[in-house]
Structures are given as structure tokens and as C-alpha cells.
Amino acid sequence: MASLGAAEATHLRLQALARYAGARSGDSRVVDNRVNQVVLVVEGAVKLIASVSGGRTHVMGFYFKDDFIYLPARETHAYNLCALKDCELIAFPATEFIRLAQNDRALNNNFISHLLRTLGRSREKTIALGQKTARERVATFLVSMAERIGSPFSNGALLDLPMSRRDIGENIGLTIETVSRQMTELRNAGLVSTSGRSQVKILDLAALKQEAGHFPVLT
Amino acid sequence: MASLGAAEATHLRLQALARYAGARSGDSRVVDNRVNQVVLVVEGAVKLIASVSGGRTHVMGFYFKDDFIYLPARETHAYNLCALKDCELIAFPATEFIRLAQNDRALNNNFISHLLRTLGRSREKTIALGQKTARERVATFLVSMAERIGSPFSNGALLDLPMSRRDIGENIGLTIETVSRQMTELRNAGLVSTSGRSQVKILDLAALKQEAGHFPVLT
DNA sequence: CGGTCACTTGAGGTAGTTCAAGGGGCGTGG
DNA sequence: CCACGCCCCTTGAACTACCTCAAGTGACCG
Incomplete structure (x- = not known):
């Protein structure tokens, strides 16, 4: 309090x-x-x-x-x-x-x-949902989470996401499958790495923000 | 003031x-x-x-x-x-x-x-942009405008929209073409009629709300 | 170690976008 | 008041991003 x-x-x-x-x-x-x-x-x-x-x-x-x-x-x-x-x-x-x-x-x-x-x-979120692509939304989401619950790590952040892929999808207006695919693409692009269901390591925060379309905090 | x-x-x-x-x-x-x-x-x-x-x-x-x-x-x-x-x-x-x-x-x-x-x-708008189809968004927009600047008319309302189709599209996250197409579909369905660029007559507000997906005010 | 459930991956479908070409308001000038 | 022209709006056709449906794969729990 x-x-x-x-x-x-x-x-x-x-x-x-x-x-x-x-x-x-x-x-x-x-x-x-x-x-x-x-x-x-x-x-x-x-x-x-x-x-x-x-x-x-x-x-x-x-x-x-x-x-x-x-x-x-x-x-x-x-x-x-x-x-x-x-x-x-x-x-x-x-x-x-x-x-x-x-x-x-x-x-x-x-x-x-x-x-x-x-x-x-x-x-901000209205803008995101009104204008952004799936890729941008997922990137924006991750950037936002990094700012709110991430622990700094090299030039990125360490995240332990408490919510499911479904929750993420329902938050940013995408299906669970699309969220998953975008995560995979971000991983392949070398921007993030994951381990287990909830651990996400953001390897290059600046680049991820680029992907996000320069938008500020979502959620 | x-x-x-x-x-x-x-x-x-x-x-x-x-x-x-x-x-x-x-x-x-x-x-x-x-x-x-x-x-x-x-x-x-x-x-x-x-x-x-x-x-x-x-x-x-x-x-x-x-x-x-x-x-x-x-x-x-x-x-x-x-x-x-x-x-x-x-x-x-x-x-x-x-x-x-x-x-x-x-x-x-x-x-x-x-x-x-x-x-x-x-x-409300976040929900609309995250979840609604084009048809629902346009219907929601019209219902909202009817509530805010419409003059009552039989079981509908009379509207004089001061904004362009482009403005509408950029408000509800659609292209100008999609807005236009949805308007014609609503017209064909007998829910609204239009005259000129800005005059819209809502012929059946209840039915339009139905199309809107029961959602309340947008914008 | 085995089962369950969340997540991932793939293939095909669709709503909405993009690109392109006509109409038709509405303001302007005659 | 009518004619002209600009620009907004409408309509069409092709494309694409995302969704839907379906089948694995692997994380986490007992």
C-alpha cells in the first residue's frame, strides 16, 4: 500500500x-x-x-x-x-x-x-491493434515485457513469462499459432532465444524494438 | 466552459x-x-x-x-x-x-x-480492433456515431458524418476500400441508406447493433 | 518414466489488402 | 443555373497475411 x-x-x-x-x-x-x-x-x-x-x-x-x-x-x-x-x-x-x-x-x-x-x-495498444502486423505485435509485446518484468542481460533482457501463448494471442489480437510462428521467426532471426515454455532471452533489444515498429509500451 | x-x-x-x-x-x-x-x-x-x-x-x-x-x-x-x-x-x-x-x-x-x-x-476500442471483423467494426462505428451525433428518426437515426471514409478507416483499422465495401453491403442488406458522401440514414438501429456484435460505444 | 497438455509445425482456406479503373458528389466558374 | 473538373468514393480482380484445421513434438508433473 x-x-x-x-x-x-x-x-x-x-x-x-x-x-x-x-x-x-x-x-x-x-x-x-x-x-x-x-x-x-x-x-x-x-x-x-x-x-x-x-x-x-x-x-x-x-x-x-x-x-x-x-x-x-x-x-x-x-x-x-x-x-x-x-x-x-x-x-x-x-x-x-x-x-x-x-x-x-x-x-x-x-x-x-x-x-x-x-x-x-x-x-498505444489501440494503435498497435489497428495498424501493426503480427510480427510487429509480437515484438512489441516482448519489448513491453522486457521493460516491465525483464532483468537486464548483456544488450537485451531475461524474461520469465507467466502467461500462456493463448493469453499473449488474446492480448495482441492473434491466434496462438500465429504467436508461435512469429516467436520461431524471431528466434531464427537471432533476436531471441527460448528455453522451456516461459523463459525468453532477448538477445538484441534494439533490433527487437526495430521489429516492433518503434512503438512504445504495449499492454 | x-x-x-x-x-x-x-x-x-x-x-x-x-x-x-x-x-x-x-x-x-x-x-x-x-x-x-x-x-x-x-x-x-x-x-x-x-x-x-x-x-x-x-x-x-x-x-x-x-x-x-x-x-x-x-x-x-x-x-x-x-x-x-x-x-x-x-x-x-x-x-x-x-x-x-x-x-x-x-x-x-x-x-x-x-x-x-x-x-x-x-x-472497448481495443477489444473491437483485437476481435471484430470488418463488418462488425463498420456497424459499431455507425452505432456509435448515431448515439453521439445522430438525430432520432423512426426506428433508426439520421447522420451527417463530418469525416471522410479514409478517416473512418484509419479509426477502425481498415482500408478505405474495405470501409466502402462494408457500407454497400449494409446498404444492400437494407440496414442503412446513404445520400451524398456524408448523409447516412440508419433504417434499423437494433439490427445494426446486432451486426456490431452487441458491443457498446466505439471511438 | 510415462502421460498429459501446451506449444510447434504444416497445409489449405479466407477475410481483408493492394492495385487499378471507373462513377458521381460537390465546388467552381462561366 | 448549368457546365466543368477535381477528388472522393465505389467497384473489380489478384494477392497475401493471418486463420483454421490437423498432426506431431516436447516440456513439465506425477
Whole structure:
């Protein structure tokens, strides 16, 4: 909760509001979505999924330690959080959270800049899905993950991806097969190497960014 | 500026901050994008475009009277507002705007709920671009426009679209030809009729929503 | 060590793009 | 008011990126 940057006084009130939620890897509907929620990831990794008509589902994004999620109440279609690993989360009902934030400049500012960042990422992603080829999307995804959960490594990064190929595909609007093929091509091109299902080593981050079409953060 | 819902006291300060901008139809770079801006559309219609690598450009959205736009400063790629008709706009530097809003509960709340709505729409659009077919996208676009600038008409709506087919295509991630073909198919299916370049009559809104895949507002 | 399930690879199909050629609005000038 | 011309839009035909369907392969778990 420290990462919310609230003052001491607000802190206590936030605690009164908070719903702690633990989750095991694979759990879905981790947080109550009957009202808008602000969710903080204390530990672990989650995906935000949207269930859409026709049984389709779209992965809106992936979130990791210290990330901050705005989870809208179910409406025309349902948003839900699913755990990708064992997780610790804290959820606040959005309305009360916002009201509280108004009494605390730092928290209010934090919340607003979080929203702006989220909006920025969402717009980037819109562009990606509207304009990019499969190759560019996969490259963009990897670059983004490198920036968010990668450990630096020579002139690249080391990644341990907690999500499946299916999750990746549903996130960037491709089928699982296409994701797989693009990964293979990137491997053949010498840009990445993989071991096991989840370990990815980015060998040349600059070149990968080139492949990504110079776009910034996705997800 | 009334639509900002600020109290009297804040009003004066907002006026001090405001940059009024008139624009003629077709004008681009209507608002200074060297700093983040909050822009209010007083009159007219604008598009928010993102210029991306490879000379590609994506139309992030269309905005009309009383709409509220968050225009990020140019960064990895440049966002710009272009006038689709003659316009009157008011721009506020975002940082100062947010600071001011903190002293005015109503304004702060309005701003936050605007951001949440924008984020919601952006997410909807992400889903649309990630999952929908050309037919669904065009239908979704028309439904959205009907809700935003349509005048009711029997069991449909009357539309006067200020944007070109190219703009539409760049907004929903299709080529101009595909947009055109889908429009003719919708016409042949008896869901819409058109006259001239910009007049669209939606004959059966319910059926069009069906075509759209039950999705809510796009753009 | 053996089974399951995720991932990979291949072959064929299709939605949408690309390239190219006509119509037809709509503004302009007579 | 009508004629002219530009440019947007429409339509057609060929192509291609991605999807779909199907069959391996190998990672991870018991």
C-alpha cells in the first residue's frame, strides 16, 4: 500500500476500505466486479480479461507487483481479474477510493497520473491493434515485457513469462499459432532465444524494438 | 466552459488559464502539443490523430460539441487535433488544470469521471480492433456515431458524418476500400441508406447493433 | 518414466489488402 | 443555373497475411 503514496492520515482510512484478496495461480474472478474497483497488485501477476459476445474473450492487459488496476463493474461485457501466479491483491471500491483521494493531494495526484498512464498505454495498444502486423505485435509485446518484468542481460533482457501463448494471442489480437510462428521467426532471426515454455532471452533489444515498429509500451 | 461543472471561484482561474482556439475545417495541429493539454470542444468537430512510424497514421477518435479531450504531449509519436469542420476550442495546460481541479471537488470529480469514461471507450476500442471483423467494426462505428451525433428518426437515426471514409478507416483499422465495401453491403442488406458522401440514414438501429456484435460505444 | 497438455509445425482456406479503373458528389466558374 | 473538373468514393480482380484445421513434438508433473 506504500506505493499509493498516501499520507499517514489517509492511510488508516484506506486500510478500513481495503479488501485483501489472495489467489492461487489460475484462479479467475479474483476480485468482485459488481462495483468499480481500484486494485493494487502487492505480489504476483494477473491478467485483466474482458468476456465478449460470441464467447470471445480478450486479454486487456497483464499486471505485476506494484501495478494499479482500474476494474470496471460488469456492464455490456464483464471484466475480470485472473491470477497468473499466486497473488496478493488489495481492492478498494472505486467510488469511496476516489472520495478519499480528494482529501489527500498526493494520493489524488497519484491516482490521476495512474489513469493518464493507463490511458496512454491503452491508446498505444489501440494503435498497435489497428495498424501493426503480427510480427510487429509480437515484438512489441516482448519489448513491453522486457521493460516491465525483464532483468537486464548483456544488450537485451531475461524474461520469465507467466502467461500462456493463448493469453499473449488474446492480448495482441492473434491466434496462438500465429504467436508461435512469429516467436520461431524471431528466434531464427537471432533476436531471441527460448528455453522451456516461459523463459525468453532477448538477445538484441534494439533490433527487437526495430521489429516492433518503434512503438512504445504495449499492454 | 459551463460543461466543466466548476464552481464560480474556479471559473475565473480557469479563464485565466484558457487558450481559445478557432479553426477552419481541415486545419491540422489545431492545439499546441508540446505540453499535455485538456481540450474542450465548444463548437464543431475534430479528430485526434496519432502519427506513427512508417508514415502510418491512426485516428484515435472523433470529438464533438461539449466533448472533452486529453491531448498528450508529443513523445514517441505525435498526437494532434485536426478540425473536421469549423471549430471553437478551449485548451488548458494539463498540469495547471489538474492543480486547479484539486481545489474544486466538482471539477476534480468531473475530470476523473471523464478520464474513466475515456479509458472505458479506449478499452472497448481495443477489444473491437483485437476481435471484430470488418463488418462488425463498420456497424459499431455507425452505432456509435448515431448515439453521439445522430438525430432520432423512426426506428433508426439520421447522420451527417463530418469525416471522410479514409478517416473512418484509419479509426477502425481498415482500408478505405474495405470501409466502402462494408457500407454497400449494409446498404444492400437494407440496414442503412446513404445520400451524398456524408448523409447516412440508419433504417434499423437494433439490427445494426446486432451486426456490431452487441458491443457498446466505439471511438 | 510415462502421460498429459501446451506449444510447434504444416497445409489449405479466407477475410481483408493492394492495385487499378471507373462513377458521381460537390465546388467552381462561366 | 448549368457546365466543368477535381477528388472522393465505389467497384473489380489478384494477392497475401493471418486463420483454421490437423498432426506431431516436447516440456513439465506425477
